[in-house]
Amino acid sequence: MLIAGPVNAGKSTLLNAWCGHDRALVSERPGTTRDLVAAEVLAAGWRLRLLDSAGERGTGDALERAGQELARQARARADLVLYLAGTGGDAAQPGDLVVRGKADREPAPGPLDWSYQGAHGRPMHQLLAAVAAAVLDRLGLTPAGLPAAAPP
Ligand SMILES: Nc1nc2c(ncn2[C@@H]2O[C@H](COP(=O)(O)OP(=O)(O)O)[C@@H](O)[C@H]2O)c(=O)[nH]1
Ligand SMILES: [Mg+2]
Incomplete structure (x- = not known):
């Protein structure tokens, strides 16, 4: 599954929160992520x-544009695109699972919110669980991937 969206939406922060360690560099500087960064969760x-993946924006930086091209190629291969929407500049495509990022900055809850700080009285792990459930739903996977517990 590809995490796409505008620069600075919090894509790398979401990846890190989901895999539980600092897998990708996070910075307030737009255009930090260029390479595709894979993690199993x-x-x-x-x-x-x-x-x-590298975020979307117009840029004259050749390396960043190369990263954006990698993101386009990954989009074509992905079984699902989680589009982390930011404030403006959103270009989600049909079929994308749209998640509203930085929901802590929004005045009211939305249909599918993400914030690493939690938002609107819901802690981060609850927001992440809801995002994960939406992903599984879109992939047609029931929450039954775990084998039945062996009897003691
Ligand atoms: N308020 C708020 N800031 C966030 C959130 N997620 C990320 N940030 C900050 O936004 C900036 C960009 O985050 P990053 O994950 O690198 O964004 P990316 O460009 O989409 O990968 C960093 O300064 C993060 O600390 C969030 O949920 N809420
Ligand atoms: Mg990033």
Whole structure:
């Protein structure tokens, strides 16, 4: 699954929160991520391969543009695109799972929110669980990936 969206939406922060360690560089500077950054995560017993990617914006930086081209290629291969929407400049495509990023900055809850700080009275892990459930739903995976527990 590809994580796409505008620069600075919090894509790399979402990847890090989901895999539980600082897999990707995070910075307030737009255009930090260029390479595709892969991480395997678990969601209700299913192993998912997440790909973080360079964000969308017009840029004259050749390396950043090369990263954006990698993101376009990854989009064509991805089984699902999680589009982390920011404030403006959003260009989600049909079929994308749209998640509203930095929801802590929004005045009211939205249909599918993400913030690493939690938002609107919901802690981060709850927001992440809801995002993971939406991903599994879109992939047609029931939360039954875990094998039944062996009897003691
Ligand atoms: N308020 C707020 N800031 C965030 C959130 N997620 C990321 N940030 C900050 O936004 C900036 C960009 O984050 P990053 O994950 O690098 O964005 P990316 O360009 O989409 O990968 C950093 O300064 C982060 O600390 C969030 O959920 N809420
Ligand atoms: Mg990034």
